[in-house]
Each structure stands twice: as structure tokens, then as C-alpha cells.
Amino acid sequence: MVDNKLILDQAPLPIALLDLDYHILGLSKKWRDTYNLSENYKDKPFFKLMPNLPNELKIDLDYCREGLGEREDEVKCYLPSGKLVWYKWQISQYFDNDKPSGFIVFLTDTTKENLDKQLFAKSQQVARIGGWEVDLINNQMYWCNITKKIHEVPEDFVPNLETGINFYKEGYSRNLITEKVTQGIEKGLPWDVELQIITQSGKELWVRAKGEPELVDNKCVRICGTFQDIDFRKKTELKYKRTRDRLQMATAKAGFGIWEIDLITSEVVWDDNMYKIYGLKKKIVDKDLRTLFSEIVYPEDYAELNRLIEKATPENDQFTFIFRTKQDAVGLRYIKGMHTVILGEDNKPCKVIGIAEDVTEFVETQKQLVSVEGALDALFENSAIGMALVDGEAKILKANLPLAKSLGYKVDELLGINFRSISHPEDLERDIPNFISLRRGEISNYKTEKRYFHKNGSVVHVIMNATVRLDLGDNLSYLIVQLVDITKQKNTENKLKGLLEISNKQNESLLNFAHIVSHNLRSHASNLTMISSLLIDNEVEEDEKEQTLDMLNEASEGLNETIFHLNEVVQVKLNTHNKMGRINLLDLIEKVVKNYEMELEKNEIKLAVNCSNRIEVLGLANYVESILTNLLSNAIKYKSPQRRPMINIAVRETEDSIVLDVADNGLGIDLKRHANKVFGMYKTFHNHPEAKGVGLFIIKNQIESMGGRISVTSNLDVGSTFTVHFNK
Numbered sequence: 001m002v003d004n005k006l007i008l009d010q011a012p013l014p015i016a017l018l019d020l021d022y023h024i025l026g027l028s029k030k031w032r033d034t035y036n037l038s039e040n041y042k043d044k045p046f047f048k049l050m051p052n053l054p055n056e057l058k059i060d061l062d063y064c065r066e067g068l069g070e071r072e073d074e075v076k077c078y079l080p081s082g083k084l085v086w087y088k089w090q091i092s093q094y095f096d097n098d099k100p101s102g103f104i105v106f107l108t109d110t111t112k113e114n115l116d117k118q119l120f121a122k123s124q125q126v127a128r129i130g131g132w133e134v135d136l137i138n139n140q141m142y143w144c145n146i147t148k149k150i151h152e153v154p155e156d157f158v159p160n161l162e163t164g165i166n167f168y169k170e171g172y173s174r175n176l177i178t179e180k181v182t183q184g185i186e187k188g189l190p191w192d193v194e195l196q197i198i199t200q201s202g203k204e205l206w207v208r209a210k211g212e213p214e215l216v217d218n219k220c221v222r223i224c225g226t227f228q229d230i231d232f233r234k235k236t237e238l239k240y241k242r243t244r245d246r247l248q249m250a251t252a253k254a255g256f257g258i259w260e261i262d263l264i265t266s267e268v269v270w271d272d273n274m275y276k277i278y279g280l281k282k283k284i285v286d287k288d289l290r291t292l293f294s295e296i297v298y299p300e301d302y303a304e305l306n307r308l309i310e311k312a313t314p315e316n317d318q319f320t321f322i323f324r325t326k327q328d329a330v331g332l333r334y335i336k337g338m339h340t341v342i343l344g345e346d347n348k349p350c351k352v353i354g355i356a357e358d359v360t361e362f363v364e365t366q367k368q369l370v371s372v373e374g375a376l377d378a379l380f381e382n383s384a385i386g387m388a389l390v391d392g393e394a395k396i397l398k399a400n401l402p403l404a405k406s407l408g409y410k411v412d413e414l415l416g417i418n419f420r421s422i423s424h425p426e427d428l429e430r431d432i433p434n435f436i437s438l439r440r441g442e443i444s445n446y447k448t449e450k451r452y453f454h455k456n457g458s459v460v461h462v463i464m465n466a467t468v469r470l471d472l473g474d475n476l477s478y479l480i481v482q483l484v485d486i487t488k489q490k491n492t493e494n495k496l497k498g499l500l501e502i503s504n505k506q507n508e509s510l511l512n513f514a515h516i517v518s519h520n521l522r523s524h525a526s527n528l529t530m531i532s533s534l535l536i537d538n539e540v541e542e543d544e545k546e547q548t549l550d551m552l553n554e555a556s557e558g559l560n561e562t563i564f565h566l567n568e569v570v571q572v573k574l575n576t577h578n579k580m581g582r583i584n585l586l587d588l589i590e591k592v593v594k595n596y597e598m599e600l601e602k603n604e605i606k607l608a609v610n611c612s613n614r615i616e617v618l619g620l621a622n623y624v625e626s627i628l629t630n631l632l633s634n635a636i637k638y639k640s641p642q643r644r645p646m647i648n649i650a651v652r653e654t655e656d657s658i659v660l661d662v663a664d665n666g667l668g669i670d671l672k673r674h675a676n677k678v679f680g681m682y683k684t685f686h687n688h689p690e691a692k693g694v695g696l697f698i699i700k701n702q703i704e705s706m707g708g709r710i711s712v713t714s715n716l717d718v719g720s721t722f723t724v725h726f727n728k
Contacts, residue, residue, distance in 0.1 A: 010353055012318050012338035013256070016105040022046045022061060025102060030318070034109070052079055057089055057107075064091050064103060074110060082416065084391075086114045116366070128229035134161055136185065137221050147227045150207065152199040169196040169204065177209065184213045185220045194234060206234035257356040263309075263349055266290050277358045279330035298324040305337075309349050312341035322359060334363040386462075386483035392439050392476045394419040406462070406485040408455030419481070424451035424459065438468045439476055449486075461490035580619050580706060585651055585658065585726075586611045588621070592628040593649075599636050603645055611651035617658045617726035623702040624726075630695040631722050635664040638686055640717065657708075658726040665719040669712070678712055 005026065008015060014031035018024060024041050031037070041049060047058060060071035074088040088110045093100050130147030134140075141159045148157055151167055165181065168174040173195035180191035192210045199205055211225035257274035261267070268289035275282045278296065287295075294302055301323035308319050318340050325333045336359040342351040380387055386403030388396050399414040407414070407422065420428060427450040434446045445467040452460045463484040469477045589611055593600075600607055617624065632647070639645040648663045669678060669685050677683045679700040703710045707727045714720035 006342075007260075007353060010340040010342065011355065012320070012340045012353075013355055014107050016046070016107065017102060018046055018061075018105060019102045020065060020100060022058075022103075024049065031107070052077075053107075054087060057087070060089070060091055061103060061105075064093055065100070067100075074114075076114070084111070086110045113362075130227045132164075132225055132227055134223045135221075136223070143227075150199070150205070150227060150229045151197065152201045152203065167197045167199070169198055173197070180211065181223075184211055184223055188213045188215045188218075188220055194230060205229065206231040258354075259356060260351065260353045261290065262351055268293070274356060277335065277356050278325060279327055279333070296325045296327055298326065309339070309341055309352055312343065312349055314343060314347065317341045317343065322363070332360070333358060334360045383482075386485065388414070388419075388481045388483075390419060390466075390479040390481050392478075394435065397478060402485075403483055406460055406483060406487075407452060419452075422453045424453065427451050435466070438466060438479065441468070441470070441476070444468055452483075459487075460485060461487045581621075582616045583619055583621050583624055584613070585615050585617050585624070585660070586613045588625050588628055589649060589651075592625060592632055595629070596632055596636065603636065603639060605636065605639065605645040605647060607647045607649070609649045611649070615651055615653060615658055616728075618728060619706040619708075619726060620702075623706060627699045627702060627724060630699045631662040631724075634695065635662060635666060635720075638666045638720075639664070640666050640719075642717070653728075656728065658728055660724040660726065661721055662724075663719065663721040668716045668718050668720055669714040670716050671712070671714055679710070 008017060008026050008028055011028040012030050013028065014034045015028040016024065016031055017026040022045060023043050024046055025043075027037065027041055032039075032041070035050060037049065047053065054075050054077040056073055056075050060073055064071050070093070071091040072089065074086060076084060076086045078084055086109070088108050090106045092104045094102055094104055128146060128150065130150055131144045132147050133142045135142075139160070141161055141164060143151075143157070143159050143164075145155060148155060151157075153159075161181070165174065165178055168177045176193060177195055180189075180193060183189040184191060190210070190212045192208070194206060194208050197205050197207055206229075208228040208230045209225065210227075211223050213220045214222040214224065257277045258271045259274050260269045266288070270289060272282065280292075297305070301321075305321055305323060308321060312319075318338075320336065320338050322334055322336045325335055327333075336357045337354050338357075339352055339354040341349050342353065344350040380398070380400055383400060384402060386406050387400045388403055389398040391397055395416060395418050396414050399411055401411060404411045404414055409417075420432075423431060431448070431450060434443070434448070437443045438446065445465065447463065447465045449461070449463050452462060454460050463486055465482045467480045467482075469480060586609075589609060593607065593609065599605075632649075635647045636645070643665060646665045648661070650661045650663070652659045652661075667686055671678070674683070674685055678685075679696050683697070700710055703724055703726075709725045711723050712720060713723075
């Protein structure tokens with residue numbers, strides 16, 4: 001008989017033997033090698049020695065200990081390093097004199113198989129989607145050409161609702177679509193079902209039918225929908241389900257076959273599962289097993305198997321080999337053998353112990369998968385736009401070269417990066433609800449324009465399209481994200497907008513200035529002409545001439561004042577940005593307030609200033625001082641006699657500017673009448689003796705020449721707030 005401890009140690013599967021308290025009694029060499037465990041494991045707590053195993057495994061051990069029978073499961077989990085792995089296990093209780101003594105645990109890493117299955121399932125989806133429409137008012141039905149091709153009818157075929165339903169396979173499919181159409185017409189309920197049709201040529205085909213009723217006054221008048229050929233994908237899913245069910249049944253019965261061969265005596269031992277794997281009935285096998293094995297295995301595979309056994313060494317005594325068998329009853333089968341070679345004293349093979357598994361379905365699926373994966377990888381790598389596969393937490397699983405170039409990374413650097421960490425914060429708030437809806441399956445894809453951060457910190461503008469891919473259980477598998485880099489177009493667009501804005505402002509300013517010069521100088525010129533004509537009139541008395549000279553003097557002073565104001569405007573236009581510097585705003589506020597201390601005290605004005613001493617603006621000091629002076633003097637000048645005057649100066653910081661608010665509770669301005677005149681030259685809104693209508697016009701030009709802007713909110717007899725945006 002074979003030594004059980006030897007079988008356990010040499011078994012080519014990760015096998016653990018535990019006592020009832022989950023202490024380790026024994027581990028196969030495969031387990032120790034797989035999970036990097038030393039020989040010093042005896043009697044140690046299982047979960048302390050291997051703390052990264054999923055909690056579901058412990059729960060299954062607890063159930064097994066409570067007498068709930070053998071347990072099995074397969075789960076995915078994340079290691080502390082962030083790596084995603086799948087574990088699959090079977091747990092059996094072993095007995096000593098009919099009393100539970102411990103557990104046998106088979107644990108395998110099925111990560112690659114699961115990733116392969118998921119990618120295969122998604123790669124099989126077909127893009128043949130047609131449209132259809134039913135007009136219930138006129139009793140007419142329309143099919144697009146793709147829908148007609150799926151049904152294999154000619155292009156001139158004219159369908160109606162009855163003939164459309166009759167294409168569905170009699171029985172379940174036809175009954176269900178009839179029910180859905182009836183509910184759509186009577187209750188306005190949409191549908192999305194996967195059913196079978198019989199095409200005009202008699203071919204049986206799986207389709208996905210979707211319908212969306214259109215209601216008018218709670219009455220269905222039209223139904224629109226899509227019609228998709230999902231035959232390849234659906235049949236693949238059903239085939240996979242059948243294969244999965246068979247594998248689950250085999251696993252429940254410890255579906256691995258265990259065998260041993262003595263190379264010296266040629267004695268072969270098979271367990272019952274080995275006969276099932278090879279499609280043999282134990283009772284009718286009339287040959288010795290070694291001879292039988294050599295006959296059913298392909299000759300070239302049998303020769304390779306013997307070669308691998310012969311080349312075994314103490315350092316390399318295990319190998320896995322997939323070989324082919326063929327029998328009339330079951331046809332071609334692929335068998336995965338996991339072999340451990342036992343060497344004699346002369347280091348020559350004397351025994352082989354192994355585990356066999358029927359992997360025929362898996363090999364056939366892999367053959368199909370290789371073809372589909374090749375096409376998918378070619379599309380992914382050769383795409384001219386950026387593409388990435390992203391998990392449910394927005395981490396990048398795979399990226400192509402165009403995406404890496406757009407974001408300034410190498411392809412390997414992008415792997416594992418969370419898209420959220422490189423998204424612009426303003427776009428992220430808008431993006432997260434869409435991402436959550438994708439993850440929940442509420443939408444299948446969405447498209448948006450957004451911004452990402454380049455590796456060098458610059459902003460990258462893209463058009464992003466995200467499409468969800470589900471696994472066979474309709475759970476999120478991954479997202480396919482496509483990014484079209486539009487940064488150059490966006491920068492060009494912004495530059496053109498900026499140039500257009502500057503041009504408009506300059507044109508507006510020139511027209512305004514030309515109008516002021518023309519209007520004001522013409523008025524003075526006309527006045528001077530009239531006075532001059534009086535002076536040269538010989539019939540005018542001396543006392544009238546003296547009065548006329550006084551009028552001439554006043555007109556000259558008015559002309560001089562006008563030219564002075566116009567000169568101020570010209571000076572504002574002549575200053576350029578290269579004269580600007582950093583200015584501490586609080587220092588200037590305090591300076592201007594100090595100049596008006598007596599006025600503030602005399603008028604009992606309550607003044608509040610809220611400005612950090614660290615805030616600086618980019619500008620010209622004399623301009624900023626002029627702006628503060630004009631705004632404060634106006635707030636004092638146009639105070640209300642009905643209440644105690646209050647002035648509030650507040651400064652706040654935004655992402656791209658410093659904002660100054662000067663608010664008062666004075667007379668206010670009727671913006672409904674004067675909104676477009678507030679910052680015009682010689683525009684006054686109250687009968688104040690000192691009002692000139694020049695100050696706001698000047699400071700608006702000063703602010704705009706420094707790249708800023710000014711606005712006002714005001715209500716009559718309530719007060720005004722002037723808001724100035726300075727560049728940082």
C-alpha cells in the first residue's frame with residue numbers, strides 16, 4: 001500500500017490537512033511551494049500562517065465542522081499588494097473510528113482561468129443591431145435592413161405585427177414576446193428579452209429584442225425598438241453553462257482522478273474517478289491499466305509523457321502535461337495530468353503519482369478564446385485613440401500607447417493608477433454619478449467632455465466614452481474607456497475666444513472714446529464760437545462784453561477740464577502689463593482709509609474691513625489706489641440721510657482671481673434704467689454738487705487695463721455693492 005503521508009507530501013496539488021481547531025497537520029509540497037511556506041509549519045494555526053486567505057474559506061471550515069457536509073466555493077479577493085486573485089477550494093472532513101478528526105483542504109489559484117472566461121464571454125458579443133417601429137394608429141410596421149438580414153427576408157419584405165411575432169419560435173419564445181407586446185400596448189411597459197426566432201430559411205437564431213412604447217394621452221400610439229443577433233454569444237453562454245455545471249458536479253464529487261504507477265512492477269492503481277474521466281466502465285475493463293493507457297493516449301503524447309518521466313531529477317520531480325485520448329465511445333478528450341515522479345536510490349524513476357482532470361471543454365474554449373483575444377488585442381494596440389480597461393474602482397488594468405502619450409506616462413506607469421486621481425476636480429463631481437450608474441448597470445455607456453492632468457501638471461482636454469462590460473452573471477467585469485485628445489483644438493478655441501474678446505473690448509473702447517471726444521469737444525467748440533461772435537459784435541455794450549469775457553473764461557476752463565479727463569483715459573490706455581507687479585491689497589486699503597478718516601468720523605460712518613494681510617494682486621499700485629479711493633469716496637458721497645451710513649470692504653480669493661467687494665447702504669442706483677450707463681463717462685445718477693460722472697469710467701478702464709473686471713449690484717434706497725476681480 002502507498003504511504004498516506006508520502007502521497008500527501010508528493011501530491012501535485014496544494015493540499016492541507018488540518019485538525020478540528022484549524023491547526024496544520026500536514027501540507028503537500030505543492031502547497032508549500034505555491035504559498036512560499038517553510039518546513040516549520042507543523043501544529044501552527046492555519047489562518048495565522050496564511051492571513052491573506054479570504055474569510056469565506058474560514059466560514060466554510062466552520063460550516064464543515066458543524067456537520068453541514070463537504071464545502072466548496074470560489075471567490076475573488078485583493079491581496080495587501082492590491083493584486084486581484086481568485087481562490088477555489090474543496091473542503092472535506094475526515095474521520096477516525098467514525099469520529100470527526102479534521103479537514104482535508106484543496107486550494108487552487110484560479111485567477112488566470114477566471115480572467116480568461118470573463119474576457120472570452122465579453123469578446124463573443126456581436127454588434128449586429130437593427131431597429132424596428134410599429135405605428136399603431138396606421139397599423140404599419142417598419143424594419144431596417146439589418147433587422148431584415150437577421151430574419152433572412154428580402155429588402156422589399158413588408159412586415160406587420162402578426163408576421164413579426166410569428167417569426168419567434170413556437171412555445172416559450174412566441175408566448176413571451178406576445179405577452180410583452182400586449183403589455184406594451186395596453187400598459188405602456190417596455191421590454192428587453194432574449195428569445196429564439198426561426199428565420200425565413202429555417203435557421204434557429206437567438207436574438208435580443210427591446211421595445212419602448214410611446215404614449216399619447218395614456219394611449220400607446222407607437223412602439224420603437226432594437227433587434228440584435230446574439231446567437232453566437234448566447235450559444236457560447238449556454239455551452240459554457242453546461243460545461244460549468246458539469247465541472248461543478250465533478251468538483252462536488254472530488255472530480256479529480258488519482259492514480260499511481262509502479263515503474264518497476266508495472267502495477268497501476270486508479271481510483272473510480274479515473275474511469276469516469278477516461279469514459280470507461282470499471283467492470284468491463286479486461287486489460288491491465290498500463291496497456292490500456294498506452295492504447296488510448298495519442299502515441300506522440302504517450303512518448304512525450306515517458307520522456308518527461310525519464311528526465312525527472314531530485315530538483316525537478318514534478319510536471320504538468322496535457323495529453324490527448326481517443327475512444328470510439330467518447331471521442332477526442334484532453335486530459336490534464338499533474339505528475340510527481342518518485343526516484344529510487346539510484347535517482348532513477350521508480351514510481352509516478354498523479355492527479356488527472358478532464359480539460360477538454362477548457363481546451364476547446366481556449367482555442368476559440370485565442371482567436372478572439374488576438375483580434376481584440378490588435379484592435380486595442382493599433383487604435384489611433386487612447387484606450388484603457390478599467391475596473392469597478394476606476395483603476396487602470398490595461399492601457400495602450402496613444403493614451404500613455406496623451407497623459408505623458410509610459411504604458412507600464414499607467415497600470416494601477418486610479419482615473420479619479422488624475423481627473424480635474426471640477427469634472428470629477430460631474431463624472432462620479434455617471435460612473436456609479438455604469439457600475440450599477442443602470443446605463444451601459446456614456447460620453448462626455450472632461451479634463452485630466454498630464455504627468456507634468458498641465459491640463460489635457462479629452463472626449464471620453466466609457467462602456468461597461470458584464471460577466472456571465474451580469475456583474476461588472478471591467479469598463480472600456482476611450483479618450484480622444486482634443487487639447488490642441490481646445491487651446492486654439494480658447495485663444496481665438498480671447499483674441500475675439502480683446503478685439504471686441506478694444507473696438508468698444510475706441511468707439512466709446514471717439515464718441516466722447518467728438519461729443520465733448522464739439523460742445524465746447526460750439527460754445528466758444530458763439531461767445532467769440534458776441535465779442536466781435538460792435539453793437540454789444542461794454543458791460544455785456546465783460547460778461548461775455550467771463551463766459552469765455554468759464555468755457556475755457558470747461559474745455560481744459562475735459563481735455564484733462566480725456567488725457568487721464570489716454571494715460572490708462574498707454575500703460576501696459578509689463579509695468580505691473582505684486583501689490584499687498586491690505587496695505588493700500590489701510591492707506592486709502594486713513595486718507596478719509598476725518599470724513600468717516602465727521603459723517604459717523606461705520607466702516608468694516610475684512611482682508612487677509614497675505615493677499616496680493618497683480619497690478620499697478622497707483623491704479624489700485626485710484627480704484628479704492630473712487631469706490632470709498634463714492635460710498636461716502638452718496639450716503640443716505642435716512643440711516644447711519646455703513647461701508648463694508650471685503651476681500652476673498654477664488655481659484656484664479658482676487659475679488660474685492662465694496663458695499664454700502666447708501667442711495668443706490670436704479671439699474672433697471674441705468675444698467676448700461678453706470679460706467680459711462682459723464683454719467684451721474686444723483687444731484688450731488690461734486691458729481692462729475694468721470695470716476696467710475698476711469699477706474700473701469702484702469703481695472704480692464706490690468707486684466708480685471710468690475711460689476712455692480714444695486715437697489716434704490718438700499719445700497720450698492722461694487723465687485724472688482726483682480727488677477728492673482
